[in-house]
Amino acid sequence: MHSFEELVKAFATRFNTNHFPKEPNSLYEPGNYFLSMGGKRIRPVMSLMGCELFGEIPEDAWNVAIAIELFHNFTLIHDDIMDAAPLRRGMETVHTKYNSSTALLCGDVMMIKAYQYLNKIGLEHLKAVLEVFNKTAAEVCEGQQLDMDFEQQSNVLLDDYLHMISLKTSVLLAASLQLGAIIGGAGEANCKNIYAFGLHLGLAFQIQDDYLDAFGDPEKFGKDVGGDIRQNKKTFLLLHALQVATPAQKATIESLMQTNPPDKVAQMLAVFKACNVDAWAKELKEQYLAKAYEYFDEIAVTAARKTPLKDLASFLIQRDY
Amino acid sequence: MHSFEELVKAFATRFNTNHFPKEPNSLYEPGNYFLSMGGKRIRPVMSLMGCELFGEIPEDAWNVAIAIELFHNFTLIHDDIMDAAPLRRGMETVHTKYNSSTALLCGDVMMIKAYQYLNKIGLEHLKAVLEVFNKTAAEVCEGQQLDMDFEQQSNVLLDDYLHMISLKTSVLLAASLQLGAIIGGAGEANCKNIYAFGLHLGLAFQIQDDYLDAFGDPEKFGKDVGGDIRQNKKTFLLLHALQVATPAQKATIESLMQTNPPDKVAQMLAVFKACNVDAWAKELKEQYLAKAYEYFDEIAVTAARKTPLKDLASFLIQRDY
Numbered sequence: 001m002h003s004f005e006e007l008v009k010a011f012a013t014r015f016n017t018n019h020f021p022k023e024p025n026s027l028y029e030p031g032n033y034f035l036s037m038g039g040k041r042i043r044p045v046m047s048l049m050g051c052e053l054f055g056e057i058p059e060d061a062w063n064v065a066i067a068i069e070l071f072h073n074f075t076l077i078h079d080d081i082m083d084a085a086p087l088r089r090g091m092e093t094v095h096t097k098y099n100s101s102t103a104l105l106c107g108d109v110m111m112i113k114a115y116q117y118l119n120k121i122g123l124e125h126l127k128a129v130l131e132v133f134n135k136t137a138a139e140v141c142e143g144q145q146l147d148m149d150f151e152q153q154s155n156v157l158l159d160d161y162l163h164m165i166s167l168k169t170s171v172l173l174a175a176s177l178q179l180g181a182i183i184g185g186a187g188e189a190n191c192k193n194i195y196a197f198g199l200h201l202g203l204a205f206q207i208q209d210d211y212l213d214a215f216g217d218p219e220k221f222g223k224d225v226g227g228d229i230r231q232n233k234k235t236f237l238l239l240h241a242l243q244v245a246t247p248a249q250k251a252t253i254e255s256l257m258q259t260n261p262p263d264k265v266a267q268m269l270a271v272f273k274a275c276n277v278d279a280w281a282k283e284l285k286e287q288y289l290a291k292a293y294e295y296f297d298e299i300a301v302t303a304a305r306k307t308p309l310k311d312l313a314s315f316l317i318q319r320d321y
Numbered sequence: 322m323h324s325f326e327e328l329v330k331a332f333a334t335r336f337n338t339n340h341f342p343k344e345p346n347s348l349y350e351p352g353n354y355f356l357s358m359g360g361k362r363i364r365p366v367m368s369l370m371g372c373e374l375f376g377e378i379p380e381d382a383w384n385v386a387i388a389i390e391l392f393h394n395f396t397l398i399h400d401d402i403m404d405a406a407p408l409r410r411g412m413e414t415v416h417t418k419y420n421s422s423t424a425l426l427c428g429d430v431m432m433i434k435a436y437q438y439l440n441k442i443g444l445e446h447l448k449a450v451l452e453v454f455n456k457t458a459a460e461v462c463e464g465q466q467l468d469m470d471f472e473q474q475s476n477v478l479l480d481d482y483l484h485m486i487s488l489k490t491s492v493l494l495a496a497s498l499q500l501g502a503i504i505g506g507a508g509e510a511n512c513k514n515i516y517a518f519g520l521h522l523g524l525a526f527q528i529q530d531d532y533l534d535a536f537g538d539p540e541k542f543g544k545d546v547g548g549d550i551r552q553n554k555k556t557f558l559l560l561h562a563l564q565v566a567t568p569a570q571k572a573t574i575e576s577l578m579q580t581n582p583p584d585k586v587a588q589m590l591a592v593f594k595a596c597n598v599d600a601w602a603k604e605l606k607e608q609y610l611a612k613a614y615e616y617f618d619e620i621a622v623t624a625a626r627k628t629p630l631k632d633l634a635s636f637l638i639q640r641d642y
Contacts (some may be wrong), residue, residue, distance in 0.1 A: 019378065027466035082422040092543055101403040101469055104425060108399065109462040111429070112455055115436060119451040123444055130440040134433055141430040145348035 001052050001305065004312045006259025007045045013060055015069060017045070019113055030098050031113075033068075034077055042316075043176040044069040049309045050180025050194055055299050060121040061183045064129060068176050069197060070114040071133075075140055077107040082148065111137075121183070128182050136175035148233055162203065170202025193298040200292035205316050207285040210235040213316050215278050226265035232257045236284070239271045241275045249275060250257045289317055322373055322626065325633045327364045336362070336390060340434055351419050351427045354433075355398055358412050363637075364497040365390040370630045371501025371515055374622050381442040382504045385450060389497050391435040392454075396461055398428040403469065432458075442504070449503050457496035464489025471555055479560045483524065490524025498630075514619040521613035526608040528639050531556040536599050537591060547586035553578045557605070562596045570596060609616055610638055 002010070014128075019035070020028035028286075044065035050060040080093040081103050087093060095103035118129060146164040150156045177198040178191050186194065211227045214237055228235050241253060249271050256264050272278060292313070299306065340356070340612070341349035365386035372382040400406075401414040402424050408414060416424035439450060467485040471477045498519040499512050507515065534549045537556055549556050562574060570592050577585050577592075593599060613634070620627065 024463055024466050024470065026470050027463055078425055080426060102466065103603065104399055104403060105462050105466050108429075108432070109459055112458045112462065115451065116455045116459075119448060119455060123448065126447060127440060127444065130436065134437045134440060137433045138437075141433065142345055142348055145345050145423065145426050149345065149347050150442055315358050 001308055002048075003308050004045060004049075004088050007048050007308075008041055011041055011044050011048065011062075011065060011069075015041070015066055018250050019066075019070065020109070026102065027105060028111060030094050030102055031110055033097065033163035034094050034106070035073060039069075039073070039089070040206065043072050043172060046173060046198070046309075046312070047176040049312065050177035050186075052180075053194070053299065053309065054181060054184030054186045054190070055306050058183065060125065061180055063117045063120045064179050066181055067114040067117040068179065070117065070169035071137060072172065073112040073116065074107045075144070077103055077110065079144060082108075082144070104143060125182050129179055131180055132175050132182065136171050139171045143171070155240055156234055158189055158236070158243060160234065161234065161239050161249070165206050166199065166203060168183075169206055170199045173202040173205075174198030180250045190299050190301075192235050195293045196295040197292050200288045200295065201313055201316070204257070204285045204288035204292060207236050207281055207288065209315060210237055211278070211281045211285065214272065219220070226269075229265045229268045237272055237277050238282055240280055244275050244277075244280075245271070285317075322613065322631055324629050325366060325370075325636065328369050328629075329362055332362055332365050332369065332383075332386060332390075336365070336387055340387075340391065341430075347425060348430060351415050351423055352431055354418065355415050355427070356394060358410050360390075360394070360410070362390060364393050364493060366499040367494060367519070367630075367633070370500035370633065371507075372505035373501075373618065374515070374626050374630065375505030375507045375511070377503060379504065381446065382501055384438045384441045385500050385504055388435040388438040388454070389493075389500065391431050391438065392458060393493065395428045395435065396465070398424055398431065399470030400465060402428075402632050403465070423640055446503050450500055453496050453500055453503065457492050460492045461489045462494070477555055477560055479564060481555070482555065482557065482560050485600065486527050487520065487524060491520045494523040494526075510621075511620050514616045517607055517616040518613050518620070520567035521609045522634055522637070525606045525613060527601055527608035528609065529555050529583075529638060531558055532599070532602045532606065535593065547590075550586045550589045551581075558593055558598050561601055562593055564593070564597050565598075565601075576625040606638075 015035075020031055021133070022028070040281060047065045047068050048057055061227050064245050066227065076088065080088060081095045081100055086096050093103070094106055098106075118133060119126070121129060143164055145168070146160075147168055150161065150164060174195045178195040182192050183193045184244050210228065213225060213235070216225050218225045218252055226234075228238075238253075242250060245253060252271055256268050259265065296306070296310070296313075337357075339353060341352055343349070368386045368389050369378055369382055372378050397409065398415050401409060402416045402421055406414050407417050414424070416429055419427075439454060440447070442450060464485055464487070467481075470483065470486060495516045496519070499516040500511050502515045531549065534546060534556070537546050540545045548554075549559075559574075560579055563571060566574060573592055574589065577589050582588065617627070617631070617634075
């Protein structure tokens with residue numbers, strides 16, 4: 001068994017290569033550029049860990065992990081077009097550095113390349129892997145569409161937001177674990193439990209992400225704290241605040257969103273705190289985390305085998321804030 | 322065995338259904354809208370014909386045919402975004418009727434749906450089918466990228482243009498035939514020959530298309546004759562003319578392209594005729610057609626089995642102009 005760090009390194013040695021032909025350079029160079037920007041590689045490593053729960057990591061698992069990471073990067077390239085995002089990880093996005101048409105095609109061909117890696121795996125698991133992969137891929141698109149829809153809606157219910165976030169981010173984490181487990185030879189019950197673990201862990205992580213963006217310690221969080229508030233982004237916190245706020249508090253929130261005063265973040269945080277949004281978010285995160293661990297405990301392998309995955313989950317869900 | 326018309330009808334009964342879930346409607350309704358616009362369904366029917374060369378049409382062949390048509394429509398939706406095309410078949414394109422982001426996602430999810438149909442086929446042919454499909458899908462993207470690159474280049478060589486057109490349009494026709502043949506149980510040699518037949522037929526068709534757009538009888542051709550010339554579109558005709566024209570003729574062509582006079586089409590046709598572009602294009606088409614039929618003749622099945630496909634080829638390659 002291997003730790004997260006070991007698997008990240010091992011994955012890098014296989015992933016940091018040219019996945020594309022040389023020509024046409026105008027199509028494939030942008031893809032190589034984007035992949036060279038790196039990333040945390042959490043999904044492919046989760047897939048490898050899902051596999052290692054049940055056995056050694058065979059060649060098939062590496063191909064599935066590469067496919068997952070390529071698929072994830074395809075979604076990032078297309079999302080960046082839709083969000084008109086100029087930068088990602090501090091570097092120019094593909095549509096900014098090249099143009100939108102090239103970014104569109106570059107994403108398309110990256111998804112196709114993901115399927116080429118999937119088709120390298122043995123017949124034994126091919127159908128099951130494709131079924132999970134295809135279903136997940138469609139769900140990620142659904143999540144992105146719902147996210148765009150919600151940006152246009154003034155009233156978004158928390159449950160609808162949870163459903164969207166689940167599709168947009170959690171299903172791919174869950175599927176990564178499950179795809180690895182399938183390659184590792186897991187049975188149906190274990191596959192269901194590992195998927196449910198990933199889904200709930202993903203939601204806990206997302207709630208934490210929203211929380212830290214508002215209430216995190218800037219030095220520990222590293223990100224631009226308050227960014228979501230400044231951008232009027234719909235988050236767990238904002239949606240919950242709008243549901244529990246008094247009419248006066250609601251009016252303050254809406255006025256802050258419309259007028260963007262210089263102290264918008266501080267004022268919004270004051271309303272959030274008055275509405276107990278911080279305690280609520282912590283509690284909601286803990287609920288999802290507890291649910292995730294319930295499913296985790298149901299996975300029928302020895303506790304020792306579960307250690308690396310448990311460590312990764314603890315690493316993702318920080319507690320020092 | 323079935324004729325083209327019979328297969329078009331039979332395909333319609335299976336294809337004209339909702340391929341997508343109901344929700345999110347904002348993602349899937351645009352896809353259903355685009356598919357409802359119809360189309361000639363040449364590729365899926367060629368796939369069915371490729372299969373019927375070798376045997377009955379099994380369930381797998383229908384799933385492959387549906388996947389091919391969904392993939393083709395995915396490319397159309399994304400191409401329309403890149404070309405900023407307001408209309409297709411006289412109706413609003415997806416990005417015009419909805420918006421670019423929705424069109425982008427709608428295309429993505431249509432490609433994924435194609436893979437879902439492919440994954441319905443039996444294990445016996447799954448790997449071979451996916452290999453041809455994936456390779457072709459990447460090539461179609463390459464062709465589209467080259468097409469966009471060429472639009473920005475003043476000097477495009479005819480051979481490079483042929484390569485681009487081959488990727489952008491012919492490989493999918495060729496692969497459609499081959500995928501059907503694989504399902505029909507064709508051996509390697511037959512698969513190669515049917516693919517080469519499709520590739521050369523596709524090029525002959527494209528040369529004819531360029532020819533008819535310039536020299537076709539408007540009443541028989543049905544399309545807006547001269548459209549390519551008016552839009553300065555790089556075609557077989559224009560590229561060849563630029564290669565064989567005298568300096569004076571070349572200057573005329575370039576001036577027409579820059580100044581767009583009211584009689585631009587008539588003047589350009591006069592230069593084309595002076596350069597014998599019309600006779601050259603007819604000859605080039607015949608060469609590709611002859612080559613296509615050479616490969617066709619090499620397919621080792623009875624002449625009777627080949628009749629429907631031969632009829633379709635004759636239908637596609639018209640002679641009365």
